[in-house]
Amino acid sequence: MARRALITGITGQDGSYLAEHLLDQGYEVWGLARGQANPRVSRMRKLLSDVQVVRGDLLDQGSLISAVERVQPDEVYNLGAISFVPMSWEQAELTAEVTGMGVLRMLEAIRVCSGVSRGAAAASGQIRFYQASSSEMFGQVTETPQNERTAFHPRSPYGVAKAYGHFLTQNYRESYGMYAVSGILFNHESPRRGAEFVTRKVSLGVARIKLGQATELRLGNLEARRDWGYAGDYVKAMHLMLQTATPEDYVIGTGHMKSVRELVEAAFSAAGLDWERYVVTDQTLHRPAEVDLLCADPKKARTQLGWEPRVAFDELVAMMVESDLRLLTDGGDPDQDSSWP
Numbered sequence: 001m002a003r004r005a006l007i008t009g010i011t012g013q014d015g016s017y018l019a020e021h022l023l024d025q026g027y028e029v030w031g032l033a034r035g036q037a038n039p040r041v042s043r044m045r046k047l048l049s050d051v052q053v054v055r056g057d058l059l060d061q062g063s064l065i066s067a068v069e070r071v072q073p074d075e076v077y078n079l080g081a082i083s084f085v086p087m088s089w090e091q092a093e094l095t096a097e098v099t100g101m102g103v104l105r106m107l108e109a110i111r112v113c114s115g116v117s118r119g120a121a122a123a124s125g126q127i128r129f130y131q132a133s134s135s136e137m138f139g140q141v142t143e144t145p146q147n148e149r150t151a152f153h154p155r156s157p158y159g160v161a162k163a164y165g166h167f168l169t170q171n172y173r174e175s176y177g178m179y180a181v182s183g184i185l186f187n188h189e190s191p192r193r194g195a196e197f198v199t200r201k202v203s204l205g206v207a208r209i210k211l212g213q214a215t216e217l218r219l220g221n222l223e224a225r226r227d228w229g230y231a232g233d234y235v236k237a238m239h240l241m242l243q244t245a246t247p248e249d250y251v252i253g254t255g256h257m258k259s260v261r262e263l264v265e266a267a268f269s270a271a272g273l274d275w276e277r278y279v280v281t282d283q284t285l286h287r288p289a290e291v292d293l294l295c296a297d298p299k300k301a302r303t304q305l306g307w308e309p310r311v312a313f314d315e316l317v318a319m320m321v322e323s324d325l326r327l328l329t330d331g332g333d334p335d336q337d338s339s340w341p
């Protein structure tokens with residue numbers, strides 16, 4: 001029988017790539033979708049027609065229990081979150097509820113539905129749980145690169161909420177013997193990335209300027225440095241993490257860091273443009289507390305999971321710029337259509 005996976009956050013960037021990967025692996029894939037008339041759910045249904053939809057919300061414990069009871073999954077991937085860091089200052093409580101407490105609710109749904117009690121030994125055939133942890137938990141780093149043992153110092157309500165979910169996942173593993181793991185993923189991008197994140201904001205900005213639809217691109221801190229990889233590579237690591245004999249946490253990233261300035265240079269040059277003529281820095285886009293640099297040490301994932309990133313930074317940036325040029329040339333609306341698949 002096909003293995004069954006339940007994905008929260010199915011309408012997001014990672015949800016789409018993970019669903020495609022699991023379908024390729026022969027899984028029956030279910031996506032948890034929220035809202036009464038969520039347009040992203042209809043879009044997802046059109047593009048991922050083999051994914052079955054179950055209704056539920058990370059804010060609603062009962063809905064998660066019903067979803068797990070209905071789907072009877074072998075694996076649960078908890079990707080649902082408020083994931084845009086600046087929004088977490090504006091709606092800190094909601095971020096704590098969705099991105100933090102949502103993890104508790106999903107773990108409880110699995111625990112209750114599988115009849116797991118305190119001190120029980122890990123049972124075979126139990127539901128395996130993946131939590132989408134984040135490099136934002138490292139925040140203000142004291143060592144670089146960061147690995148699975150690096151201390152956390154989150155710098156946003158989002159990072160704090162992710163740290164709660166991370167420790168809780170570890171705690172359910174230790175308290176109940178549940179197969180629960182966290183992937184500490186560094187930034188990963190694609191043509192399906194939300195337009196609010198810097199890589200996509202830049203690739204769309206470049207495409208608009210190239211096509212004469214805009215004359216400038218306003219950005220915040222150009223000096224921040226990140227370890228950027230390709231989302232299609234990273235979802236494979238999520239799946240691999242749930243296939244190991246013992247549940248453990250893993251850092252996933254490329255091990256290479258670039259600044260926002262270097263990202264901008266690469267994106268404009270992919271379209272044959274000089275970035276200095278178009279980029280305007282805007283103080284209002286700076287964050288109350290910035291994460292200056294993040295760089296992964298993915299050695300554990302390489303040696304224990306055999307995972308390697310395939311798409312390099314320049315290739316990723318060119319892929320995103322080309323995709324947005326195509327999207328806009330075809331008259332697409334990035335806010336409505338995005339550019340996926």
Ligand code: NDP
Pocket residue numbers: 008009010011012013014015033034035038040041056057058059078079080081082083084098132133134135184185186187188189194
């Ligand atoms: P997206 O922002 O693209 O997707 C977020 C998803 O969460 C959407 O499907 C959204 O659904 C869903 N969601 C929001 N609120 C709720 C809720 N109350 N109940 C259920 N679902 C909800 O994120 P990504 O795909 O980029 O990231 C996936 C996960 O990985 C997130 O948890 C993110 O924090 C984490 N992460 C991402 C990294 C990255 O670089 N992309 C790096 C490290 C971690 P809807 O359409 O209904 O709004």
Ligand code: GDR
Pocket residue numbers: 083084085133134135136185186187188196197198199201218219220221222224225226260285286287290291
């Ligand atoms: P991040 O991604 O906060 O790292 O979180 P984002 O792309 O938003 O920012 C990266 C860096 O770019 C700087 N920056 C700007 N960012 C945005 N969005 N818009 C701008 O105009 C701009 N100018 C400069 C930011 O200050 C920051 O330093 C992402 C999300 O996917 C999280 O959910 C995930 O957990 C982490 O990656 C790992």
